[in-house]
Amino acid sequence: MTKQFLLDGQPVPFDDGQTILEAARKAGHYIPSLCWNKDFPPHGSCKLCVVKAAGRHVSACATPAKEGWEVESNTPEINGERRALLQMLFVEGNHFCPSCEKSGNCELQALAYEYEVLTPRFRHFFPDRPVDASHPDVLLDFNRCIFCELCVRASREIDGKSVFALTGRGIGKHLVVNAESGRLGDTDFAATDAAARICPVGVILPKGKGFAVPIGERVFDVATIRSKTLKESS
Amino acid sequence: MSAHSSDPSQALDAILQRHGRDPTRLLQILIDAQDIEGWLPAPLLTRIAGALVLPRARVEGVAGFYSFLHTRPVGRYRVLFSDNITDRMLGNAELLDALCRKLWIEPGHLSEDGLVSVTTTSCTGLCDQGPAMLVNGRAIGQLSHRRINEIAELIRQQRPLDLWPTEYFQVDDNIRRRDALLGLDMAPGAALQAAVARGRDGWLAEMQASNLRGRGGAGFATAVKWASAKNAPGAPKVVVCNADEGEPGTFKDRVLLNSFADLVFEGMSLAAWAVGASQGFLYLRGEYRYLRPQLEAVLARRRAAGLLGKAILGQAGFDFDIDIHLGAGAYVCGEESALIESLEGKRGTPRIRPPFPVTKGYLGRPTVVNNVETLAKTCLIALGGGEAFAATGTAQSAGTKLLSISGDCASPGIYEYPFGVPISRVLEDCGASDTQAVQVGGASGICLAGYEFQRRIAYEDVPTAGAFMIFDGTRDLFEVARAFVHFFAHESCGFCTPCRVGTALLKGFMDKLADGHGAQADLADIDWLDRLLKNASHCGLGSAAPNPVIDTLQKFRPAYERRLVSLDFEPAFDLDAALAEARQLTGRDDHCAHLKTHEEEEK
């Protein structure tokens, strides 16, 4: 017999070693994520996937499921925490969605709709993060970075280049590129790199292709992030 | 300081050579390379990356993580005032201002001639002899206005640190109460001899019988940790001594390393014997760098005596040696998995656990991480047996505990007590009077009010890694909590959303209250943030960060409420004040040039 745990009261089967997040999504239950990507080991930094397992808060993307566990996910408490985490990600950067090329394709924005983020709630930090337009084909707008390190990981593990890394710490943490000048144009980055397509928000953007798909017809304009994610993981 | 007159590129080559161009030694290389010019210019990072065959961005990532590494120029004299609450209570802010005035510089800014920079740093572990500072990494305590005047003069004269009065650099142990550990006079090797005579399994059995629990904070059973590492597959196994001692108000490990280093190293060897480890690290916080030469000397002596190296005490296969790695100003590196990342030359970001270090630690090998005091204590067990050790202290807390006592008392210093000692007894012994509160266990510990002074120091009651900071009736507990919140915001590694943003937001709320803009709604938001930090953080730093606020809000609420303007909501922003510059420019100060505040409108 396969093992199972209870997610919000419903049985979810799992294989040994499978995480709560993977098992839940496979069984058609949505748990949100931002820093998780099926092609990489779990990162565990955004905490959007937070659930309560056997009474303790854990990251669903990084926690292997256990037989008989009772896991709470879609509850007012947990959803409230997810909403606050999203609000934190918004206020620590500079997100002006209406003028963002990624609007409608952005996972942060889509999650904000999903979790009914209606106000910023916290004070804005308004950090000073200049854009990098030095590369001929790709623009970097650091204002929107949520530090998921997907570009870091993709560039290192898929492209074999290590174009990106994080430096600084705490609220001063920020993304840097692999050049003494600090400019993307001085790295070996190419628009065809896996890292060029992986950013869940609007940091790494192709140049010269603005608003090819009109607002209103974009990925999350036609499907919620919940339905899209579940469709992809079934 | 740039004492090197030789060619910088030759100096770098020598450093790279010394570290075998080993990428896992990146942090150690950066620390040494910084000594060439006092900071790490961009081309230097490029050269280091090239030599280690690492992406440059990764090297920059590491250099930017540690607060003692500088990717921008700092003064040839770099002065860092320790900024623990105990330093603040002893007037460090006034001393910092005085020094800056004397040197004609602004705090946090490099002087135009590049001579000096002055700023603050987290607790440097000299709380018993504060206020304290680090000058180019060397500790100076007992700062007074007189001493500050002299230091300003020495800096102006550009006198090399080696020619400064030696008494400045004297750090006292201040041992006030000795019990089993501090009273022990052991010949180096005696404990190891006893453990080897028992055999590996016999020795582990003694450890099991002792009920020793970790002294670094979490209180995990030491024998269980050792047994897991022993049974875990993978080699060579590793023993790490955690001498990061970053918890504000804690300085007992400093004293153990200064005067009982043999016990600490012997404890590491005892752990290695039990688990079959061959590699050892002492991870020494950057603030204690001045202890390194004497620690290296102890290691050399132990090697010469056959207590480290190959076939220790004649036991074939008992090979073990110890390497000292320096930290560089990052409290989070005391967390064991962040410490291991740092040992591997990376940013000190805590790992996802499981797997735990006992199965996959340093370079994926089984690794035991223990606190300095825990390891020293194992000597007592090897010498006197597990049962005798277990017979002292309380039911769940065997043995003694070193307390680092500071703050408002007559005799700050190190006190060793059997577990179970009541707070009130400690207060009496150290000459504290009119005590309002005690912060036990550092910033991440617990704040006790007067009605709790009958509680006892023990894992089952008031657990502690050793800090014991005393606040008398004149102190403002809101300011205590605010200082700790600033500490956590400064030390957050920034990996996870709740801690990275939450500690910064919490700091903002506390500052808003301190500035007199607080409202009832802010207390509700603070409560909410506290809970989110506790629940959702990736490691113990984030989940402990709200502790000082939670405790003081509960036990000293008037200290907060005093600061509230009696409104439901009050913006952090003062509209009228924002117009001050415009008024000055236009030379107006009539009432039309002012914006009314709510209160005035109500009147």
Ligand SMILES: Cc1cc2nc3c(=O)[nH]c(=O)nc-3n(C[C@H](O)[C@H](O)[C@H](O)COP(=O)(O)O)c2cc1C
């Ligand atoms: C943020 C943070 C900082 C820590 N700092 C230290 C430290 O400076 N020294 C220490 O021994 N343990 C520290 N710890 C605890 C270690 O993670 C670990 O539990 C300890 O070193 C284990 O040793 P022990 O079992 O001998 O106590 C810290 C934990 C956290 C979460």
Ligand code: SF4
């Ligand atoms: S740039 Fe995008 S992919 Fe890279 S860390 Fe930032 S948010 Fe993540």
Ligand code: SF4
């Ligand atoms: S809780 Fe804080 S210190 Fe710990 S991982 Fe998260 S950001 Fe880093």
Ligand code: FES
């Ligand atoms: S998805 Fe789990 S922490 Fe980001």
Ligand code: FES
């Ligand atoms: S809309 Fe999300 S980053 Fe632009």
